[in-house]
Every structure is written in structure tokens, then in C-alpha cells.
Amino acid sequence: MTENFVFSGHDTVALAQKYGTPLYVMSEDILRANINRIKDAFESAGAVYDVNYAGKTFLNMGMCRIIESEGISLDVASGGELYTAVKSGFNPARICFHGSNKNQAELEMALGYKVGRIVIDSEWELERLQLLTEELEQPVKVLFRVSPGIEAHTHELIQTGKLDSKFGLPLSQAREIIGRTKEMNYVETAGIHCHIGSQIADEKPFLLASEVMLDLYKALLSDGLNLTEINLGGGFGIPYLKEDPSFDVTSYIPKMVDHMREMAEQREVPMPKIVVEPGRSVAAPAGITLYTVGTVKEIPGLKKYVSVDGGMADNPRPALYGADYDAVICNKPQDEALMEEVTVSGKACETDTLIKSIKLPSPQSGDTLAVLHTGAYNYSMASNYNRFRRPAVILLKGDQSAVLVERESFEDLVKNDRIPSWLED
Ligand SMILES: Cc1ncc(COP(=O)(O)O)c(C=O)c1O
Incomplete structure (x- = not known):
């Protein structure tokens, strides 16, 4: 039995070496x-439902296969995510x-692939889609994203449901704009959508x-629209640190379904199909990032910097949102006597702090360090800053491990570079 830190049944030091x-x-x-916890909660509530995994969280062809095999749906938010899904x-x-x-090309692509739903975000987009569907004589089912004017307690940059937001139709205009589809030949309103924010x-x-x-x-039903579904978006928070509150989907989902049943009854409308779009709560706890410790710098009387061989290029969230993470040294026991308060930094030419303050057991060069709960918005937000190569992604299943995404090569970094003729010798 290994003394090393074990993740999902695997010795993390052995994974780092391999x-x-x-x-x-x-x-x-x-x-x-994590997916099944959400499905089971809906099943136990006896709801008509669907789960759209939010692809922006973590997406590649292998992940699409997992989502497909779970029988759930997929939310994509760009031509690139759509292409990845279709290609898989x-x-x-x-x-x-x-x-x-x-953009026009993305709408054409979505119509070309005959996606199940397009979520219309603006009046402009509705006009575009009407023109396109008329031209193609192709029907499409749409949802309308509205900003319901709810301020969720989360980081300002990931609050998306308040009135002052670039996302969705303002509630005050939604009824009139959505009502226009009654006169449209090919755009059919299947439902409405909101996403009030993330990490709630x-x-x-x-x-x-x-x-x-x-x-x-x-209101829309009484206007004669034939909609049947309400998509409430994602946003379920996860505890990044031990002391963080945790959001219990198992108790929340039946509560939400009951609440909606009661509210639907009061309003004398049929209970809609409920759709949720979880991303972080599915992927974040399913991932860790392994690094090797390099430079350890002690500033006497001030602090110790522990630098790892990655950083803001593979995990921009601390720099972007001040996000907190927990970490462990994989090759050492969590021995209280060895604990030192340190700052974990990346290797980018920026201050690049991954974890501002954490107790770790006397970190040294060569140690393997795992940052925990990095499965969401890390790989998908990674960049090539400093021309770092994006790390590989591996997938663990039982006692097996395999590459899901190859580590980028130096050649990958220059493959799209071109030298204009006037710069050639
Ligand atoms: C429309 C939409 N749905 C779902 C999600 C997923 O949210 P989360 O990862 O918080 O579950 C997002 C995230 O930004 C989103 O914009």
C-alpha cells in the first residue's frame, strides 16, 4: 500500500512519473x-427533466463520450465546442x-448539424435566426435566455443573472420579444432559460x-406560445477549501422540483420539463493537477515561495477571480510537525500566485504537488502564455489510466506561425 497521495484509487506520484x-x-x-447524483435526485423527485452538462467547464472528445453514455445532453457555447461534440x-x-x-457562421453551423436547441440570447440573434431559417426553410427549436434580475452571492465576474449583464433578454422586454416567434414560420419557442451565476x-x-x-x-402560455420547458442553468457551488459551504444537489433538486410544482399549481399552468446545466459541480471535484516543485525561495522573516512547473497558464482562476484552492504534497504524509505556511507560485513571468497561503509539509524541490478540485475551468481556460505548452490530460477509470488529451509539443506552439515574405532572408 502506497504512502503517497491517492486520487481515485491511483498513486499520484506514479502518475506524475509516468x-x-x-x-x-x-x-x-x-x-x-457526480452526474448520477443529479440524475438520481431528479428521478427520486419524479420530475420530467434533462441534464445539459455545461461543456465550457471541461470538454474534449473523450468527455463527450462520457456525457453521451450517461444519456444526458450537452450545452456548447461556441463553434469549437460544437465541432468537438459532433466530431466525437x-x-x-x-x-x-x-x-x-x-456569429452568423456559428448559427449556420448549428442549423447545419440540426442541434436540438438554440438558446437565443438577444433580439439581434432572433432576427438573424429568423432570416437564416427562412432562407433554409428549416425549422428550429429555441429557448430564450432571460436575465431574471437575481443577484446571487458569488464572485462579481461569475454573476450572470442580474439585470446589468451582457447575457440574455432583460425580463421587462422578454415577453414582447419572445412573442414575435408566433408570427415566425420556422422559429419555434420550446422554452425559456436563465443562468444566474456560478459557484453559488x-x-x-x-x-x-x-x-x-x-x-x-x-405569461407566454397565456400569449398563445406553446412552450414546455424551463432551463434553470448551472451554478451549483463546490467546496474548494475544507471550510467552504457545500451545495447538496441531492437535497436541493427534489426541493426545487416540489417548489416548482407548487408554484405551477398556484399559477394554474402545467408543470414544465425542468432542465439544469451543471458544469463545475460535475467536473471540478473529478480533477486534480499534478506539478513538480522547482525553486523554493525563503525570504527570511517574511515568507516562503514554492514554485511549481505550471501556474496561471494552466489554471488562470486564482489570477482571474481570486479563486482559492487546496493542495497536498503527494510524496509526503500530512504530518503536522512538518507543516509550514507557504505561497504556491507558478512559473509564468507574472506574480502568478496559485495559492496565497497554505500549510504544506516542508516542500522541497522535486516534490510532487497536487492542486485539488481543478477539473472545472482549468483545462478549458488554459493558455499558452509564455509559450508554455498546455499540459496533457489523463483519464482514470478503475485501475486504468489513459491519455485524454496529449501534452502540447514545442512544434504545436509554432505550427500556426507564419513568416511574412518581407521578414524572410
Ligand atoms: C449558460 C450556462 N449554463 C451553465 C453554466 C455552468 O455553470 P456551473 O459550472 O457553475 O455549473 C454556465 C457557466 O458559466 C453557463 O454560462
């Missing part, structure tokens, strides 16, 4: 368990196409949003 660092490690077993063999009828500024730990804003959405649903 695949190199920095390394994204994803557990298929944890991903599936994902059924387009189960794809919901999002984006606050889809409290149930209240979700329940409030569901009420606002049901009011709009009722």
Missing part, C-alpha cells in the same frame, strides 16, 4: 458519480447551443429564479 508534469488528472468514476459522435439532437454573441452555495437564489421564470412561462 505522464510527466504539469498534468491534469480526471477521474471518470468521479465524473459519472455526440448526437446533435441532444446539443443545446449557447452563446451571448453567436445558497439554494434561495435558485428558488427565486424558478419563480420568476414560472411567471414568465405563464
Whole structure:
């Protein structure tokens, strides 16, 4: 039995040796368990439902296969995410196409692939889609994203449901704009959508949003629209640190379904199909990132910097949102006597702090360090800053491990570079 830190049944030091660092490690077993927790909660509530996994969180062809095999749907938010899904063999009828500024080519692509739903984000987009569908004589089912005016307690940059937001139709205009589809030949309103933000730990804003959405649903039904579904977006928070509150989907989902049943009854409207779009709660706890410790710098009387061989290029969230992470040294026991307070930094030419303050057991050059809960918005937000190569992603399933995405090579970094004629010798 190994003394090393074990993730999803695997010795993390052995994984770092086998695949190199920095390394994204994803557990298929944890991903599936997280998806099934949500499906089971809906089943136990007896709801008509669907789960759209939010692809922006973590997406590649292998991940699409996992989502497809779970029988759930996929939310994509760009031509690139859509292409990835279709290329993996994902059924387009189960794809919901999002984006606050889809361009003409993306709308054409979505129609070309016959995606199941397009989520219209603006009046402009509705006009575009009407023209396109008329031209192609092709029907399309749409949802309308509205901003329900709910302020969720989360980081300002990931609050998306308040009135002052670039996303969605303002509630005050939604009824009139959505009503226009009654006169359209090919654009069919299947439902309405909202996403109030991400990393939300409290149930209240979700329940409030569901009420606002049901009011709009009722108004649209009374206007003669034939909609049947309400998509409440994603946003379920996860505990990045031990002391963080955790959002319990198992208790929340039946509560939300009951609440909506009651509200639908009060409003004398049929209970809609409920759709959720979880991303972080599915993927974040299913991933860790392994690094090798390099420079350890002690500033006497001030602090110790522990630098790892990755950083803001593979995990921009601390720099972007001040996000907190927990970490462990994989090759050492969590021995209290060895604990020192340190700052974990990346190797970019920026201050590049990954973890501002954490207790680790006397970190030294050569140690393997795991940052925990990095499965969401890390790989998908990674960049090539400093011309770092994006790390490999590996997938664990039971006792197996395999590469899901290859580590970029130096050649990959220059493959799209061109030298204009006047710069040639
Ligand atoms: C429209 C939409 N749905 C779902 C999600 C997923 O949210 P989360 O990862 O918080 O579950 C997002 C995230 O930004 C989103 O914009």
C-alpha cells in the first residue's frame, strides 16, 4: 500500500512519473458519480427533466463520450465546442447551443448539424435566426435566455443573472420579444432559460429564479406560445477549501422540483420539463493537477515561495477571480510537525500566485504537488502564455489510466506561425 497521495484509487506520484508534469488528472468514476447524483435526485423527485452538462467547464472528445453514455445532453457555447461534440459522435439532437454573441457562421453551423436547441440570447440573434431559417426553410427549436434580475452571492465576474449583464433578454422586454416567434414560420419557442451565476452555495437564489421564470412561462402560455420547458442553468457551488459551504444537489433538486410544482399549481399552468446545466459541480471535484516543485525561495522573516512547473497558464482562476484552492504534497504524509505556511507560485513571468497561503509539509524541490478540485475551468481556460505548452490530460477509470488529451509539443506552439515574405532572408 502506497504512502503517497491517492486520487481515485491511483498513486499520484506514479502518475506524475509516468505522464510527466504539469498534468491534469480526471477521474471518470468521479465524473459519472457526480452526474448520477443529479440524475438520481431528479428521478427520486419524479420530475420530467434533462441534464445539459455545461461543456465550457471541461470538454474534449473523450468527455463527450462520457456525457453521451450517461444519456444526458450537452450545452456548447461556441463553434469549437460544437465541432468537438459532433466530431466525437455526440448526437446533435441532444446539443443545446449557447452563446451571448453567436456569429452568423456559428448559427449556420448549428442549423447545419440540426442541434436540438438554440438558446437565443438577444433580439439581434432572433432576427438573424429568423432570416437564416427562412432562407433554409428549416425549422428550429429555441429557448430564450432571460436575465431574471437575481443577484446571487458569488464572485462579481461569475454573476450572470442580474439585470446589468451582457447575457440574455432583460425580463421587462422578454415577453414582447419572445412573442414575435408566433408570427415566425420556422422559429419555434420550446422554452425559456436563465443562468444566474456560478459557484453559488445558497439554494434561495435558485428558488427565486424558478419563480420568476414560472411567471414568465405563464405569461407566454397565456400569449398563445406553446412552450414546455424551463432551463434553470448551472451554478451549483463546490467546496474548494475544507471550510467552504457545500451545495447538496441531492437535497436541493427534489426541493426545487416540489417548489416548482407548487408554484405551477398556484399559477394554474402545467408543470414544465425542468432542465439544469451543471458544469463545475460535475467536473471540478473529478480533477486534480499534478506539478513538480522547482525553486523554493525563503525570504527570511517574511515568507516562503514554492514554485511549481505550471501556474496561471494552466489554471488562470486564482489570477482571474481570486479563486482559492487546496493542495497536498503527494510524496509526503500530512504530518503536522512538518507543516509550514507557504505561497504556491507558478512559473509564468507574472506574480502568478496559485495559492496565497497554505500549510504544506516542508516542500522541497522535486516534490510532487497536487492542486485539488481543478477539473472545472482549468483545462478549458488554459493558455499558452509564455509559450508554455498546455499540459496533457489523463483519464482514470478503475485501475486504468489513459491519455485524454496529449501534452502540447514545442512544434504545436509554432505550427500556426507564419513568416511574412518581407521578414524572410
Ligand atoms: C449558460 C450556462 N449554463 C451553465 C453554466 C455552468 O455553470 P456551473 O459550472 O457553475 O455549473 C454556465 C457557466 O458559466 C453557463 O454560462
